[in-house]
Amino acid sequence: MRKLLFGLLVVAMVVAGCGDDDDASGDEGGGASVSVVLSDPYGPDFTPGQITVEPDPISVDAGSVEIVAKNQGADTHELVIVKGDDPALLPVDEYGGVIEDDLPEDDLIGEIPSVFPGTEESASFDLDAGSYILFCSILAPSAPPQSHFVGGDGMVNTLTVT
Numbered sequence: 001m002r003k004l005l006f007g008l009l010v011v012a013m014v015v016a017g018c019g020d021d022d023d024a025s026g027d028e029g030g031g032a033s034v035s036v037v038l039s040d041p042y043g044p045d046f047t048p049g050q051i052t053v054e055p056d057p058i059s060v061d062a063g064s065v066e067i068v069a070k071n072q073g074a075d076t077h078e079l080v081i082v083k084g085d086d087p088a089l090l091p092v093d094e095y096g097g098v099i100e101d102d103l104p105e106d107d108l109i110g111e112i113p114s115v116f117p118g119t120e121e122s123a124s125f126d127l128d129a130g131s132y133i134l135f136c137s138i139l140a141p142s143a144p145p146q147s148h149f150v151g152g153d154g155m156v157n158t159l160t161v162t
Contacts, residue, residue, distance in 0.1 A: 031063055031064035031065060031066060031124065032060035032061055032063065032064075032065045032066070033065070033066045033067075033068065034055050034056065034057065034060055034065060034066070034067050034068070034159065035055070035056050035068045035070060036053060036054065036055045036056075036067060036069050036070065036079055036134060037052065037053075037054045037056075037070050037072055038052070038053060038069055038070065038071045038072065038073055038077040038079065038115060038136060038155065039052045039054070039072045039073045040073035040074055040075050040077070040148070040155075052155060052157075053079070053134050053135060053136060053155045053156055053157040054157060055134060055157055055159050058157075058158070058159060058160060059159070059160040059161070059162060060127075060159070060160075060161055060162070061161070061162055062127060062128055062129045062161050062162065063126065063127070064124050064125075064126055065124065065125055065126075065127045065161070066122055066123070066124045067079065067081070067112065067122060067123060067124070067125065067134075068120055068121075068122040069112045069115045069120060069121050069122065070115075070119075070120040071115040071116060071117055071118065071119055071120065072118075073117060074117055075117065075138070075140065075141070075148070076114055076115065076116050076117065076138065077115045077136045077138060077148065077155065078111055078112065078113050078114060078115065078136050078137070078138055079111060079112040079115065079134060079135075079136060080098070080100070080108070080110075080111040080134070080135050080136070080137060081108075081109040081110055081111065081125060081127075081132055081133075081134055081159075082098075082103060082107050082108055082109060082132065082133045082135070083106070083107040083109060083130060083131070083132060083133075084107060084131060084132070084133045085131035085133070085158060086133075087133050087135065087149075087152035087156045087158075088152045090103070090133065090135075090149075090152065092149070092151050092152070093147070095139055095145050095146055095147045096146055096147040096149055096150045096151035096154070097137040097138075097139060097147030097148075097149050098135065098137040098147075098149050100137075109125055109127070109132065110123065110125050127161045128161065130160075130161055131158055131159070131160055131161075132158065132159045132160075132161060133156060133157075133158055133159075134156070134157050134159055135148075135149050135154075135155055135156040135157075136148040136149065136154075136155035136156075137149040
């Protein structure tokens with residue numbers, strides 16, 4: 001009986017030692033944080049340059065990066081993260097929005113969807129060294145419809161990871 005109990009204790013210790021060390025939040029401590037302001041100061045009727053994606057800082061160390069998207073605008077926004085350094089090379093549709101399904105495989109890192117006016121949302125992403133494009137491609141409620149990305153001239157900016 002003692003051998004059975006000892007065997008079960010050893011198995012329990014091995015199983016416990018093989019568990020996931022990450023905490024429930026996914027934050028491993030020591031990761032970088034980037035605050036991104038999403039702004040459309042003129043509401044749904046905008047021109048390029050009036051709507052912005054402004055990361056702070058614009059360069060972080062590789063690894064787990066928490067991105068906090070703060071919507072200071074009047075419209076709902078999203079924040080999409082894609083590998084790359086030139087927004088003009090992203091595939092766009094007839095409304096000037098990025099066609100995410102046409103991006104090269106593995107270039108779409110992730111997104112923070114539906115950041116409502118006056119709110120902030122966050123998510124963590126594992127980013128390797130390189131350049132990343134941050135953008136909002138939501139279709140503006142205007143006539144004619146136009147994406148907030150505006151073919152690369154609207155809500156877009158870059159982030160450098162070293």
